[in-house]
Amino acid sequence: MxxxxxxxxxxxxxxxxxxxxxxxxxxxxxLPEAAGLLHGYMGQSTRAHAKLLSLDLTAVRxxxxxxxxxxxxxxxxxxxVSPIYGDDPLFAEEEVIYVGQSLFLVVxxxxxxxxxxxxxxxxxxxxxxxxxxxxxxxxxxxxxxxxQTMKLGDVRAALASAPRKLQGNLVVGGQDxxxxxxxxxxxxxxxxxxxHIFSSTQNPSEIQHLVAKVLGRPDNAVVVEVRRMGGGFGGxxxxxxxFxxxxxxxxxxxxxxxxxxxxxxxxxxxxxxxxxxxxxxEVGFDDQGVLRGAAFDLASxxxxxxxxxxxxxxxxxxxxxxxxxxxxxxxxSHRFKTHTVSNTAFRGFGGPQGMMGIERxxxxxxxxxxxxxxxxxxxxLYGPGRDLTPYGQTVEDNIAAELIAALAEQSDYxxxxxxxxxxxxxxxxxxxxxxxxxxxxxxxxxATHLNQAGALVHLYSDGSVMVNHGGTEMGQGLHTKxxxxxxxxxxxxxAQVKITATTTDKVPNTxxxxxSSGTDLxxxxxxxxxxxxxxxxxxxxxxxxxxxxxxxxxxxxEVAAGEAVIPFTELVRRAYFARVSLSSTGFYKTPKIxxxxxxxxxxxxxxxxxxxxxxxxxxxxxxxxxxxxRVDILHDVGRSLNPAIDKGQIEGGFxxxxxxxxxxELIWDAxxxxxxxxxxxxxxxxxxxxxxxxxxxxxxxxxxEPTIHxxxxxxxxxxxxxxxxxxxxxQAVQACGEHKVPGRLDAPATPERILMAIEDxxxxxxxx
Amino acid sequence: MAQRTTLKVNGGTKAVEVEAGTPLLYAxxxxxxxxxxxxxxxxxxxxxxxxxxxxxxxxSCITPTSAAAGKEITxxxxxxxxxxxxxxxxxxxxxxxxxxxxxxxxxxxTAAAFLKETKNPSDEQIRExxxxxxxxxxxxxxxxxxxxxxxxxxxxxSVA
Numbered sequence: 001m002x003x004x005x006x007x008x009x010x011x012x013x014x015x016x017x018x019x020x021x022x023x024x025x026x027x028x029x030x031l032p033e034a035a036g037l038l039h040g041y042m043g044q045s046t047r048a049h050a051k052l053l054s055l056d057l058t059a060v061r062x063x064x065x066x067x068x069x070x071x072x073x074x075x076x077x078x079x080x081v082s083p084i085y086g087d088d089p090l091f092a093e094e095e096v097i098y099v100g101q102s103l104f105l106v107v108x109x110x111x112x113x114x115x116x117x118x119x120x121x122x123x124x125x126x127x128x129x130x131x132x133x134x135x136x137x138x139x140x141x142x143x144x145x146x147x148q149t150m151k152l153g154d155v156r157a158a159l160a161s162a163p164r165k166l167q168g169n170l171v172v173g174g175q176d177x178x179x180x181x182x183x184x185x186x187x188x189x190x191x192x193x194x195x196h197i198f199s200s201t202q203n204p205s206e207i208q209h210l211v212a213k214v215l216g217r218p219d220n221a222v223v224v225e226v227r228r229m230g231g232g233f234g235g236x237x238x239x240x241x242x243f244x245x246x247x248x249x250x251x252x253x254x255x256x257x258x259x260x261x262x263x264x265x266x267x268x269x270x271x272x273x274x275x276x277x278x279x280x281x282e283v284g285f286d287d288q289g290v291l292r293g294a295a296f297d298l299a300s301x302x303x304x305x306x307x308x309x310x311x312x313x314x315x316x317x318x319x320x321x322x323x324x325x326x327x328x329x330x331x332x333s334h335r336f337k338t339h340t341v342s343n344t345a346f347r348g349f350g351g352p353q354g355m356m357g358i359e360r361x362x363x364x365x366x367x368x369x370x371x372x373x374x375x376x377x378x379x380x381l382y383g384p385g386r387d388l389t390p391y392g393q394t395v396e397d398n399i400a401a402e403l404i405a406a407l408a409e410q411s412d413y414x415x416x417x418x419x420x421x422x423x424x425x426x427x428x429x430x431x432x433x434x435x436x437x438x439x440x441x442x443x444x445x446x447a448t449h450l451n452q453a454g455a456l457v458h459l460y461s462d463g464s465v466m467v468n469h470g471g472t473e474m475g476q477g478l479h480t481k482x483x484x485x486x487x488x489x490x491x492x493x494x495a496q497v498k499i500t501a502t503t504t505d506k507v508p509n510t511x512x513x514x515x516s517s518g519t520d521l522x523x524x525x526x527x528x529x530x531x532x533x534x535x536x537x538x539x540x541x542x543x544x545x546x547x548x549x550x551x552x553x554x555x556x557x558e559v560a561a562g563e564a565v566i567p568f569t570e571l572v573r574r575a576y577f578a579r580v581s582l583s584s585t586g587f588y589k590t591p592k593i594x595x596x597x598x599x600x601x602x603x604x605x606x607x608x609x610x611x612x613x614x615x616x617x618x619x620x621x622x623x624x625x626x627x628x629x630r631v632d633i634l635h636d637v638g639r640s641l642n643p644a645i646d647k648g649q650i651e652g653g654f655x656x657x658x659x660x661x662x663x664x665e666l667i668w669d670a671x672x673x674x675x676x677x678x679x680x681x682x683x684x685x686x687x688x689x690x691x692x693x694x695x696x697x698x699x700x701x702x703x704x705e706p707t708i709h710x711x712x713x714x715x716x717x718x719x720x721x722x723x724x725x726x727x728x729x730x731q732a733v734q735a736c737g738e739h740k741v742p743g744r745l746d747a748p749a750t751p752e753r754i755l756m757a758i759e760d761x762x763x764x765x766x767x768x
Numbered sequence: 769m770a771q772r773t774t775l776k777v778n779g780g781t782k783a784v785e786v787e788a789g790t791p792l793l794y795a796x797x798x799x800x801x802x803x804x805x806x807x808x809x810x811x812x813x814x815x816x817x818x819x820x821x822x823x824x825x826x827x828s829c830i831t832p833t834s835a836a837a838g839k840e841i842t843x844x845x846x847x848x849x850x851x852x853x854x855x856x857x858x859x860x861x862x863x864x865x866x867x868x869x870x871x872x873x874x875x876x877x878t879a880a881a882f883l884k885e886t887k888n889p890s891d892e893q894i895r896e897x898x899x900x901x902x903x904x905x906x907x908x909x910x911x912x913x914x915x916x917x918x919x920x921x922x923x924x925x926s927v928a
Contacts, residue, residue, distance in 0.1 A: 011864065013861055013864055014864065014866060014867070014869075016866070016869060017860075017861045017864070017866055018850040018861060019869075020860075020866035020869030020872050021844070021853070021857040021860045021861055021866060021872060021876060022844055022845055022848065022849050022850055022853070022857060023802065023803055023804030023805075023843055023844025023845045023872070023873060024803055024804075024845060025803065025869055026803050027803070027806065027870060029797075029806070029807060030797070030803040030804075030806075032801065033798070177904075178902075178904050179868070179870075179904055180806070180808050180814060180816050180868065180870040180871045180902065180903070180904055181806070181808075181868070181870045182807075228868070228869070229868060230806070230868045230869070230870025230871075231867075231868040231870060231904050231905060232868075233904070261807070263810060264808070264809040264810055264811070264814075474868055475866070475867035475868025475869060475870075475905050476867065477867070644864040645864070648864060648865075648867055648905075648907065648910060649867075651906060651907070651908075651909045651910065652867060652905045652906030652907055653906065654906070655906030655908060655909075656904070656905075656906045659906075678809060678811055678813065679809050679811065679813035679814050679902060680811065680813055684902060684904060685906065685908065686898075686899055686900075686901065686902065686908070687894070687895050687898040687899060687901065687908045687911065687912065688895050688899050689908075690908040690909055690912070692891070694909055
């Protein structure tokens, strides 16, 4: 057979590509609605913090077309949809803690009727003081858990003895996920009071547990299924539970299917976002800009409950070093509790915010010692003898120096920077900036137990294969990659392998598809299942064709055993008649990792994914308008399973990160209402924002660790490549003060913020 | 009051029972059962609901069904199929554009109408034509590559 049976390390199209472009791929809202299906709509709190004095739903219930209205009193089990801490009620009971919190569920014949009826509720509140900002929570001492500290050596002594020192701070805004498919759940009652739920979720097992708790039933009474999401980005790791549980409650109580498809505005108001941060740092360094010590104070707004904020803020601490050896270090992390929507996972999971501090510090040190920021970054990279992170993990797979050198060369960074410096001197109104920033992102869930995966592989007697695994498809191409790995292991055509919807009754106890680990975990579990089946086939072939099992070779759709060479499908058929089991589960757990959260020490990450980007920008100093002129990226995905899919993740992650740091601004008013809750006011990148000149290449090198075909995770790391855009914008701002003082641009770098930063830098430069 | 409206969709005729003001999106998606267009924002601001009416792209979430009665409505499924794709659909797969795939109606339907009017468009013209659309996976770079590829294919007449 021809070489076309090579199925890994190739540009195979996404498994749903043709269905996507021809409009036939079903998302949950596209599934046929069963007879008797009802629609749910959630009544929401209009206050940020208040006592709920009374909730009069008489008019809601009386509205024509309304079937029933559910409140907390109707919950047979526990009124909680939180992943860990028990602090996210499905429906508020005595107190409301954010604007948009769910109070009740209206179930009606249509979504429009349910929404209209919900507006008729008469709610009596007694307002309580609301903490809306980091500053307010800090002043009140309102936290979701005590501040955490990560330490390496004696940072105070290091700072005291360092030849030079500087301090700075930075505000980093949050980000709405803005998946194009908003939250949706479709629940159907089953026998014995059980329930089946289609949920647009990255985390089917978690939804299963939470729905079971709400219903007061065991996990085996609940099945959660998802074939594909219209985007997730972390926003569907926990936030989907609210809607899934409400739909399930209604379906079980009514004995009818119930669908909740959340409108865009409600989705943006009701569900959590990326955490906004306030970062302060103090660094000590020598005259060359090499760090002796660094102290970071990270403060984040977690919102009204813990959700995943503990782990997210831990990851911000883990990435406060990015690629650099800090010398002595102390990272203090404050997790503030506010009366705003509970912030949650978002691509990067706190890592991006953590990196922002050290990258700003690098730029500021460079300004202080009068060097190219790239030289300061290079001088501070981890290296032999300086390879210990603040959390006690040794950086063993460091390729940052080679990767950065290669990118600087291929992007012509040095010459372009010199040209930009000259250009800025002769241009008054427009200023340019260029920056090269690297990324080192730790791969693994930092909660060690989550680093496990299961798979189920069926080999049917006609030689076709069905694969199921615990990972979910949100567009990242996970199912395609797993199918590639399975086809390669069986040595059959990709078309013979079908991946089916993720569902908790096929593979149990799965982890969220998150932490970039979908392929690392699930492809390994699938490979384990295939290996089991191949072992049985191997024994059968050896027995049948009289050879040693080790001499049975599966290759390109054929099986060679002794003197015989037979088609794979023929061997499978014969194995079936010989009563060989052709189905297997598979399992994988990530090796080597461990972490002690009490001391914040251990090896939380199996390996690191690296990358670097050079961005060049222009700002208009009169209007603050700005443009990304050129981007060059060199990114490490190990030995790519599918370069085309990986490049899509890198481009998309970069664009999404660029949006976070430039145009995407979340604004809450003084009463705690989100005012940017639609595409008209919340600006994600469009085709016009994409850089004109964009050059992407993949680093050529295997993963040091034996991951699946030596590939590396790719979902989150590229988002942080966009820090280069932010750094370049700050360089352009700094040029407005002729680089006499450091630029202090905050994120997102909207035109307003750029103008304010220019004014600030000019004022300080004049005083310097 | 729901009323019977006859819609000409993808070369066929479908009768739907909806109120006159019901958005065309719901008539196509909920009543006729087409998987695309999709509901994205409900405000005509993201484009995920885009269809053609008499060859022009419109946002079906803010178009009353009554306004489309008697006119030729085309959705992604009517534009082309895997077996007989429109050049933009083919280019989308060739350039590996779709990630989550939810927004695709907006881009492909808009681009198909645009390329019919504009042969060999410049980058600036493409950007201008697509400026009002949203894609959260950030596939914009691949989208531009695909549209240029489709424009070239259409100019060469190599694809139907």
